Amino acid sequence: MQTASIHSDDVLEADGSIKLRRVSLSGRLDMLGMEEIALKLTSLTAIQPVGVILDLRDVSFLASIGIRSIISSARALDKKGGRMVLLLGANDLVKATLESAGIDEVIPLFVDDDEAERAALA
Amino acid sequence: MALPGTDSVNFSVQPTPLGIRTSSLWLSENCVMLDVPSETAGKLELCLNEVLANLIDHAGAGPSSPPVQLSLELADCGDRALATLTICDAGEAFDPLSVSHGPLPRSLQEAEPGGLGLLLVRRFMDELGYERADGRNVLRMGVYWPKDP
Numbered sequence: 001m002q003t004a005s006i007h008s009d010d011v012l013e014a015d016g017s018i019k020l021r022r023v024s025l026s027g028r029l030d031m032l033g034m035e036e037i038a039l040k041l042t043s044l045t046a047i048q049p050v051g052v053i054l055d056l057r058d059v060s061f062l063a064s065i066g067i068r069s070i071i072s073s074a075r076a077l078d079k080k081g082g083r084m085v086l087l088l089g090a091n092d093l094v095k096a097t098l099e100s101a102g103i104d105e106v107i108p109l110f111v112d113d114d115e116a117e118r119a120a121l122a
Numbered sequence: 123m124a125l126p127g128t129d130s131v132n133f134s135v136q137p138t139p140l141g142i143r144t145s146s147l148w149l150s151e152n153c154v155m156l157d158v159p160s161e162t163a164g165k166l167e168l169c170l171n172e173v174l175a176n177l178i179d180h181a182g183a184g185p186s187s188p189p190v191q192l193s194l195e196l197a198d199c200g201d202r203a204l205a206t207l208t209i210c211d212a213g214e215a216f217d218p219l220s221v222s223h224g225p226l227p228r229s230l231q232e233a234e235p236g237g238l239g240l241l242l243v244r245r246f247m248d249e250l251g252y253e254r255a256d257g258r259n260v261l262r263m264g265v266y267w268p269k270d271p
Binding site: 092097107 | 143164167168171229230232233242
């Protein structure tokens with residue numbers, strides 16, 4: 001059964017500072033999956049004021065332990081003046097899970113990549 | 123929709139992170155075999171995951187605990203079908219349905235990272251029932267879907 005993975009890409013300003021960070025998660029974000037990626041997720045989103053797109057389009061399964069990690073990362077980023085948005089694409093079960101937990105009320109969710117980028121940079 | 127020669131399919135799993143993963147595989151394979159729609163199967167899988175994770179996080183269940191018994195049953199309910207997943211563990215008596223939830227968060231700072239698992243179970247399942255029987259916690263979770271016309 002598929003497990004979890006994480007990687008990131010940065011969009012840089014002309015001076016080399018980070019303008020936007022895209023953190024992409026994939027696979028199963030259950031207890032085993034989060035053991036594999038939670039520390040890296042925390043470190044990749046613990047950055048200076050910047051927009052972060054957390055790309056969940058390739059997440060096949062999102063459990064509450066994954067939602068907890070997303071909330072913690074978004075809160076830490078918010079306290080530093082940054083902003084996290086979630087990119088879901090057509091991932092309907094993950095969208096339903098986030099909405100059922102009320103996460104759509106506190107972290108913006110986007111289907112479209114361009115809209116997510118605009119919101120993260122706003 | 124037909125069960126292959128039996129009224130239910132059963133599985134026994136250790137309450138560990140690997141056991142949760144294994145039980146997900148068991149459930150998803152059986153849902154495919156029993157023609158449970160993927161959306162319904164996804165809800166059941168998530169709720170099974172949350173209940174088992176709750177046993178590990180809050181009831182102290184682990185590798186040396188007695189196995190958790192799982193049972194999946196389908197029922198014909200007229201124009202709907204019902205999938206019921208029963209989760210039976212030998213831990214201390216605990217009724218997860220007795221846990222109340224506060225309102226959903228209105229801001230990121232108000233959002234509590236914990237307590238989401240049982241909230242998701244309540245939201246995704248159509249039927250929930252708990253009983254303590256023979257020294258075991260028995261939780262039944264059911265979800266309906268419309269049958270093809």
